[in-house]
Amino acid sequence: xxxxxxxxxxxxxxxxxxxxxxxxxxxxxxxxxxxxxxxxxxxxxxxxxxxxxxxxxxxxxxxxxxxxxxxxxxxxxxxxxxxxxxxxxxxxxxxxxxxxxxxxxxxxxxxxxxxxxxxxxxxxxxxxxxxxxxxxxxxxxxxxxxxxxxxxxxxxxxxxxxxxxxxxxxxxxxxxxxxxxxxxxxxxxxxxxxxxxxxxxxxxxxxxxxxxxxxxxxxxxxxxxxxxxxxxxxxxxxxxxxxxxxxxxxxxxxxxxxxxxxxxxxxxxxxxxxxxxxxxxxxxxxxxxxxxxxxxxxxxxxxxxxxxxxxxxxxxxxxxxxxxxxxxxxxxxxxxxxxxxxxxxxxxxxxxxxxxxxxxxxxxxxxxxx
Amino acid sequence: xxxxxxxxxxxxxxxxxxxxxxxxxxxxxxxxxxxxxxxxxxxxxxxxxxxxxxxxxxxxxxxxxxxxxxxxxxxxxxxxxxxxxxxxxxxxxxxxxxxxxxxxxxxxxxxxxxxxxxxxxxxxxxxxxxxxxxxxxxxxxxxxxxxxxxxxxxxxxxxxxxxxxxxxxxxxxxxxxxxxxxxxxxxxxxxxxxxxxxxxxxxxxxxxxxxxxxxxxxxxxxxxxxxxxxxxxxxxxxxxxxxxxxxxxxxxxxxxxxxxxxxxxxxxxxxxxxxxxxxxxxxxxxxxxxxxxxxxxxxxxxxxxxxxxxxxxxxxx
Numbered sequence: 080x081x082x083x084x085x086x087x088x089x090x091x092x093x094x095x096x097x098x099x100x101x102x103x104x105x106x107x108x109x110x111x112x113x114x115x116x117x118x119x120x121x122x123x124x125x126x127x128x129x130x131x132x133x134x135x136x137x138x139x140x141x142x143x144x145x146x147x148x149x150x151x152x153x154x155x156x157x158x159x160x161x162x163x164x165x166x167x168x169x170x171x172x173x174x175x176x177x178x179x180x181x182x183x184x185x186x187x188x189x190x191x192x193x194x195x196x197x198x199x200x201x202x203x204x205x206x207x208x209x210x211x212x213x214x215x216x217x218x219x220x221x222x223x224x225x226x227x228x229x230x231x232x233x234x235x236x237x238x239x240x241x242x243x244x245x246x247x248x249x250x251x252x253x254x255x256x257x258x259x260x261x262x263x264x265x266x267x268x269x270x271x272x273x274x275x276x277x278x279x280x281x282x283x284x285x286x287x288x289x290x291x292x293x294x295x296x297x298x299x300x301x302x303x304x305x306x307x308x309x310x311x312x313x314x315x316x317x318x319x320x321x322x323x324x325x326x327x328x329x330x331x332x333x334x335x336x337x338x339x340x341x342x343x344x345x346x347x348x349x350x351x352x353x354x355x356x357x358x359x360x361x362x363x364x365x366x367x368x369x370x371x372x373x374x375x376x377x378x379x380x381x382x383x384x385x386x387x388x389x390x391x392x393x394x395x396x397x398x399x400x401x402x403x404x405x406x407x408x409x410x411x412x413x414x415x416x417x418x419x420x421x422x423x424x425x426x427x428x429x430x431x432x433x434x435x436x437x438x439x440x441x442x443x444x445x446x447x448x449x
Numbered sequence: 450x451x452x453x454x455x456x457x458x459x460x461x462x463x464x465x466x467x468x469x470x471x472x473x474x475x476x477x478x479x480x481x482x483x484x485x486x487x488x489x490x491x492x493x494x495x496x497x498x499x500x501x502x503x504x505x506x507x508x509x510x511x512x513x514x515x516x517x518x519x520x521x522x523x524x525x526x527x528x529x530x531x532x533x534x535x536x537x538x539x540x541x542x543x544x545x546x547x548x549x550x551x552x553x554x555x556x557x558x559x560x561x562x563x564x565x566x567x568x569x570x571x572x573x574x575x576x577x578x579x580x581x582x583x584x585x586x587x588x589x590x591x592x593x594x595x596x597x598x599x600x601x602x603x604x605x606x607x608x609x610x611x612x613x614x615x616x617x618x619x620x621x622x623x624x625x626x627x628x629x630x631x632x633x634x635x636x637x638x639x640x641x642x643x644x645x646x647x648x649x650x651x652x653x654x655x656x657x658x659x660x661x662x663x664x665x666x667x668x669x670x671x672x673x674x675x676x677x678x679x680x681x682x683x684x685x686x687x688x689x690x691x692x693x694x695x696x697x698x699x700x701x702x703x704x705x706x707x708x709x710x711x712x713x714x715x716x717x718x719x720x721x722x723x724x725x726x727x728x729x730x731x732x733x734x735x736x737x738x739x740x741x742x743x744x745x746x747x748x749x750x751x752x753x754x755x756x757x758x759x760x761x762x763x764x765x766x
Contacts, residue, residue, distance in 0.1 A: 081547065081550045081551060085536075085539070085543075085547050088539070088543070089536065089538045089539060092538060093538065284532075284533075284534060284535075284536070284537070285530055285532045285534035286534050286535065286536055288500060288530070288534065289528070289530060289534040289548070289595070290548075290551060291499070291500060292498045292499065292500065292523065292526070292528045293523060293524075293548065293551035293552055294519075294520040294521075294523045294524045294551070294552065294553065295551050296520075
């Protein structure tokens with residue numbers, strides 16, 4: 080690991096690198112989350128209340144505390160979703176209150192273009208409310224008066240905001256955790272271009288060619304470079320986790336290790352992107368220009384800076400072709416459930432992105448001297 | 450033979466960069482490789498060092514075919530590239546240590562060799578400095594230190610003295626001689642003819658991808674030269690001596706221009722004594738006499754039809 084060791088030495092000797100790796104990500108997270116710029120309250124939720132009872136009105140009030148709720152009829156659901164007027168629609172079926180009173184799981188349909196990290200806290204809040212109401216229904220043994228008395232009591236003690244998280248955190252906290260991963264993800268993208276520029280710089284000053292004249296193979300050189308930058312990215316992720324969790328006292332999901340796992344996979348994607356860029360651009364200047372052209376759109380379209388739902392539908396579809404979208408989806412799921420297995424599909428897609436980028440980085444079989 | 454190239458071929462699409470090139474270098478010699486831009490020198494060096502793949506032919510180094518045992522062979526080769534290929538963000542010592550490690554040196558041996566290489570290159574006392582603080586000559590010497598840290602058997606030097614001060618140049622040339630005395634075989638390319646003439650035991654001239662001539666400096670000069678020119682400045686002008694000169698056997702041409710007498714004679718004819726006797730007989734004296742020597746530059750020009758420094762377009766990578 081001679082090459083890796085040397086890169087570490089060179090990188091951490093450079094103040095700009097230290098800033099980029101260790102200082103900027105947590106500072107950005109604290110600034111953006113502190114200023115409330117992640118846009119979690121920009122979500123519109125449609126509600127089709129076919130039961131029209133005091134309980135369903137309580138559900139609506141609870142949701143209004145967190146998001147903008149638009150009451151609508153069932154036939155308007157498709158159009159509202161298609162026009163992106165709402166990100167999600169909850170349909171409360173006739174008989175909802177009866178089911179809750181009986182302690183049964185009521186029918187609540189949820190419609191959205193796709194599951195998103197923004198709709199997650201709303202879904203969690205609704206599910207929490209229903210679970211609480213069901214338990215009160217069971218306790219009231221079907222007596223409607225007792226049930227509403229118990230629900231009123233709960234409302235007065237602010238218990239209506241019930242979250243499914245075992246550790247008692249709010250949907251906003253969960254959303255903040257996902258937003259923090261978005262900001263971190265953007266920094267990781269910048270770092271991937273920085274890695275590409277390192278590779279290109281070594282080609283420009285011919286030290287790469289010089290290393291290739293020694294017994295070191297090109298494969299070994301690249302492997303060491305890649306390993307080194309993945310480790311540097313993991314140091315960045317770990318730094319952000321430590322600062323966020325223990326200095327800023329942020330909530331980072333049910334299972335922080337699983338979230339770290341998602342970011343590890345994204346680190347591999349970022350490095351593979353760096354390798355692809357380094358192999359296909361001619362100079363560090365080109366790589367710098369490309370980073371300005373690619374990182375910000377990737378961050379915006381992938382929902383790293385704000386919820387994807389606030390963007391026009393066509394842009395949301397474009398976002399599906401970017402790894403950033405899938406990283407945010409995976410992070411959202413893992414923050415919610417704490418299980419990596421729940422984000423299997425997203426992680427597979429991320430791995431496929433990494434594979435494609437690595438192939439793009441190594442498809443050309445040319446002489447080193449070229 | 451330490452290095453043998455047999456029918457080496459390299460193409461870049463339609464361009465034949467190296468055309469069935471044959472070259473042999475004996476252990477312990479300094480072989481100079483000359484050629485105009487685009488002659489195929491760098492491509493040849495790239496194939497020897499494994500940076501470019503050959504299309505055909507054989508590269509045998511230390512008796513082994515390069516592609517069959519490239520790791521071991523590369524471990525015994527040192528290369529001083531034309532560009533200064535060092536890391537600006539590592540100190541001189543760290544640079545040499547890095548390349549030493551790539552060649553498999555470790556521990557106290559590595560430290561010892563790094564120290565030796567820096568001392569050999571005249572960089573002792575500057576080892577903790579970053580190359581960006583170095584002068585052009587010091588950077589060139591660091592470039593060499595990185596190439597010799599592992600004490601290679603074959604050292605390839607691609608224009609190691611380009612753009613440096615005379616002091617550093619002299620240091621580098623002296624270093625090359627010292628390395629040869631220590632037993633290192635050197636393949637040396639340069640645009641400076643006098644350097645190659647002075648330094649190299651044998652010289653190969655390349656053009657259009659082929660070796661068009663090779664041998665010692667004297668052998669190459671004798672290839673193109675069968676005559677010598679003697680320029681004499683006389684004290685008195687006397688046109689009669691010109692006819693007398695022309696009658697001398699071995700004199701091919703003679704003419705007087707003012708006080709300058711030019712005599713073209715057959716090479717090694719030994720006529721200077723007779724020429725001075727004739728001048729004396731015509732009551733004139735020799736103020737100065739110069740026998741024009743055939744230089745490597747003349748040889749190069751004659752063989753390639755191009756000047757070494759200003760020729761052609763850039764070579765294929």
